[in-house]
Amino acid sequence: MKKRVAFYTLGCKLNFSETSTIARSFENKGYDRVDFTDRADMYVINTCSVTENADKRFKTLVRQAQKTNPEAFVAAIGCYAQLKPQDLADIHGVDLVLGASEKFKILDYINDLSKNDFGVVHSCEIDEVDFYVGSYAVGDRTRAFLKVQDGCDYKCTYCTIPLARGISRSDTLVNVLKNAKEISEQGIKEIVLTGVNIGDYGKGEFGNKKHEHTFFDLVKALDSVEGVHRFRISSIEPNLLKNETIDFVAGSNTFVPHFHIPLQSGSDELLKQMKRRYLTDLYVDRIKRIRKVMPHACIGVDVIVGFPGETDKHFLETYNFLNELDISYLHVFTYSERDGTPAASMSQVVPKNVRSKRSKMLRGLSVKKRRSFYESQLGKNRAVLFESENKEGYIHGFTDNYVKVKTPWNPELVNTLHKVTLSEIYEDGLVQINFVQNEVWA
Numbered sequence: 001m002k003k004r005v006a007f008y009t010l011g012c013k014l015n016f017s018e019t020s021t022i023a024r025s026f027e028n029k030g031y032d033r034v035d036f037t038d039r040a041d042m043y044v045i046n047t048c049s050v051t052e053n054a055d056k057r058f059k060t061l062v063r064q065a066q067k068t069n070p071e072a073f074v075a076a077i078g079c080y081a082q083l084k085p086q087d088l089a090d091i092h093g094v095d096l097v098l099g100a101s102e103k104f105k106i107l108d109y110i111n112d113l114s115k116n117d118f119g120v121v122h123s124c125e126i127d128e129v130d131f132y133v134g135s136y137a138v139g140d141r142t143r144a145f146l147k148v149q150d151g152c153d154y155k156c157t158y159c160t161i162p163l164a165r166g167i168s169r170s171d172t173l174v175n176v177l178k179n180a181k182e183i184s185e186q187g188i189k190e191i192v193l194t195g196v197n198i199g200d201y202g203k204g205e206f207g208n209k210k211h212e213h214t215f216f217d218l219v220k221a222l223d224s225v226e227g228v229h230r231f232r233i234s235s236i237e238p239n240l241l242k243n244e245t246i247d248f249v250a251g252s253n254t255f256v257p258h259f260h261i262p263l264q265s266g267s268d269e270l271l272k273q274m275k276r277r278y279l280t281d282l283y284v285d286r287i288k289r290i291r292k293v294m295p296h297a298c299i300g301v302d303v304i305v306g307f308p309g310e311t312d313k314h315f316l317e318t319y320n321f322l323n324e325l326d327i328s329y330l331h332v333f334t335y336s337e338r339d340g341t342p343a344a345s346m347s348q349v350v351p352k353n354v355r356s357k358r359s360k361m362l363r364g365l366s367v368k369k370r371r372s373f374y375e376s377q378l379g380k381n382r383a384v385l386f387e388s389e390n391k392e393g394y395i396h397g398f399t400d401n402y403v404k405v406k407t408p409w410n411p412e413l414v415n416t417l418h419k420v421t422l423s424e425i426y427e428d429g430l431v432q433i434n435f436v437q438n439e440v441w442a
Contacts, residue, residue: 003113005031006040008061011048013137013194013234015078017147019046021135022077022106029107036065041113042073044106047080047088049160049338055080059091066093073113077103079164083340089119097121100165104133134171136179142190142387142415143232144183148176148218149195153203154237157275157342158307158335161196168197169204173213173221184227189385189417192232193222199240216245223252229417230385230400235260235302238286239278246286250293256400257297259290260331264304266321267314274307274343280321291326296380298328298373298402305362306335306355308346315358322365328373328402330366334359367429374431377403377422381436384420386413396430405431 005026009019022044023033034040043065047058058080065074075096076088082099089097095116098106102122109122137145152161153168171179183191195201201215215236222231231254238261249255261283265271268279290297303318322330334355337344382399389396394406395413403422407413420433 002030002032003042004034004038004040005042005044006034006036006038006065007044007046008036009046010057010061011046011079013145013192014147014150014196015046015048017135017137017145017194018078018103018133019044020137020145021133022046022104025104025107036061037068039069040065040072041069042075042110044075044077046103047076047078049079049083049164058088062091062093071115073110073115075106075110077106079161082164083160085121089121091119094119134175134179136183138183138186138188142188142385143192143230144186144188144190145192145194145234146176146179146183147171147195148193149198149201149203151204152197153200154197154277155275157273157346158304158338160338160341163340165196167204168200170195170201170213173218176218177221177225180222180225180228184225187415189228189415190230190232191222191228192234193218194234197237197240198234199236215240216242216248219245219248219252219255223248223254225254228254231255232258233260235262237262237277238283241286243289246289247293256402257294258300258400258402259297260300260302261286262302263322264302265307265310265314266303266318267310270307270310270314270318273309273346274304284325287325287327296377296401299326300329300331300402301325301327302331302333303362304333304335305358306350306352308335308343308350309348310335310350310358319361319365322362322369327369329370330362332359332362332366371425371429374403374422374425374429377401377431378424379422381419381421383417384433385417386415388414403431404429405433407433
């Protein structure tokens with residue numbers, strides 16, 4: 001009988017793309033991939049180090065796997081496995097822990113899948129992680145996450161990612177285009193570009209710091225890939241989002257009017273403490289530029305609350321800054337101390353109950369911003385890509401500018417693009433649509 005392997009991914013879209021690539025390598029070796037809740041011979045957990053909850057979730061997943069099959073081989077890979085390999089190896093039931101350079105060679109580290117008496121660690125120093133492995137994830141048959149860049153040369157004081165993933169490095173332009181073509185040939189309509197710091201694309205393309213291509217070069221090249229209806233840019237740093245890219249997206253046939261731009265704080269004083277590479281003036285300039293050439297664009301923002309030294313005054317600066325900014329939604333992160341980061345040893349620690357209160361306030365602001373953006377789009381015609389799941393009798397989809405819609409379930413709509421009119425907002429916050437007759441893309 002074929003061996004059965006199951007995967008679980010914690011964290012970001014980049015982790016999902018890497019899990020998918022690793023899973024395909026198992027399938028190519030004759031393994032059957034099954035759901036993580038099914039009985040498997042091996043469970044692989046791709047870990048995250050960004051939040052405290054992701055660390056706790058790992059232990060829960062190990063217990064779940066052991067309960068489903070006590071004899072199953074359990075492997076940990078990913079960012080937390082690089083940062084704290086021995087901590088993971090010491091957890092009961094874990095057999096193998098692979099660091100950043102070893103995870104793509106996981107098949108080389110397993111034999112007969114017999115359980116070990118203790119967790120075995122294979123992890124190198126992060127300074128040695130200087131090669132690039134391309135990957136992509138095919139999710140619900142409607143969109144794929146395409147990794148174009150890995151690692152980060154920034155030294156933000158709260159962040160462990162450079163410690164977990166190493167220096168900034170990029171896929172070759174030729175390989176990105178090849179992967180995009182492979183994805184399009186599977187009938188997938190939308191590709192989301194992902195990486196740790198995708199605006200830094202080009203750096204490390206040839207295994208060193210030579211820099212022939214830029215992110216703008218990448219966007220222009222991908223725009224001509226046949227068969228892809230949509231490209232969506234995931235999170236990009238404001239200082240790396242250039243006017244030329246914004247203007248190109250405004251006139252592109254395939255790049256959608258949706259940007260996700262990390263801010264982290266509306267206080268210049270805290271941005272300096274965080275060692276971000278911009279101040280609020282530059283951030284405002286980016287938003288204004290997008291609104292000038294794409295008034296209908298969706299703009300998402302990352303923000304951190306409770307960073308050490310964040311006073312009530314600092315927080316109100318952030319709240320008022322975001323309230324006045326013409327943005328569409330927020331991703332709010334409550335600061336959590338990460339070992340090995342400068343911020344973890346900073347004084348003026350913000351109490352956790354204060355962090356929680358501030359987070360709640362910004363999440364409330366996000367709801368208002370999203371509602372306002374959705375209302376601004378009512379009566380407009382947009383193209384919607386429908387997803388594959390029946391959710392309580394409805395099928396969901398997203399417009400090009402990231403308005404989430406729903407309509408009564410119809411399996412024929414799955415993975416199709418339709419021109420619709422956004423008509424009104426349901427009680428659950430999603431948007432009702434009317435189909436524009438005879439407007440459909442294959």
